[in-house]
């Protein structure tokens with residue numbers, strides 16, 4: 001996947017100046033995606049005096065822990081997201097939690113689209129940043145697809161749409177399901193390479209902002225292995241986190257054509 005990153009990064013044009021010029025709405029499928037995918041960009045925008053709104057779409061309850069109730073996890077993850085956003089200079093009243101069930105977003109597609117439309121009507125963001133359709137994770141796919149549908153239908157108030165990759169950098173997003181054999185490996189490589197070729201990738205320089213981005217991510221303690229008694233989740237592995245601390249954050253520009261023709 002490092003090769004995939006380098007391949008996408010090599011072709012990405014630097015849009016640091018262009019992308020700090022306007023405010024935005026960041027749609028994060030889970031608490032932590034806002035920081036992983038666009039933490040550096042958000043710091044840039046805030047430093048330039050732009051408004052940034054964050055909407056966390058699911059409740060994050062899938063991070064199970066033996067000694068915590070579901071409500072306890074949801075509250076903890078919301079608190080972590082508010083702390084992380086504060087580190088990115090986004091105040092608590094600019095962070096919303098939409099409360100869809102973690103892991104089952106795809107079952108609420110119509111309600112999700114309605115909620116995004118009303119959010120956009122309320123906030124009128126000039127730009128929207130959303131996770132990439134190529135992320136592979138089912139909640140990420142459901143959210144990216146909802147935004148692509150709305151964009152193709154012209155229901156996002158004319159906002160420019162950018163996707164930010166998260167699970168895109170995990171090979172499981174590309175390997176065909178149940179094919180962990182050599183054929184699956186080759187098919188996965190081919191699919192990832194094809195996606196990389198078709199992307200309209202741009203980059204934002206975050207060289208001087210990585211420390212603050214790390215501090216923001218550290219606020220999501222439950223996601224980096226800091227939750228005692230966690231079951232089914234040992235935290236995001238450091239080798240995966242490396243993808244988010246290169247000198248550049250990468251984004252994919254979505255045009256209405258791409259929205260109609262998913263990768």
Ligand SMILES: [Zn+2]
Nearest residue numbers: 029030033140
């Ligand atoms: Zn996520």
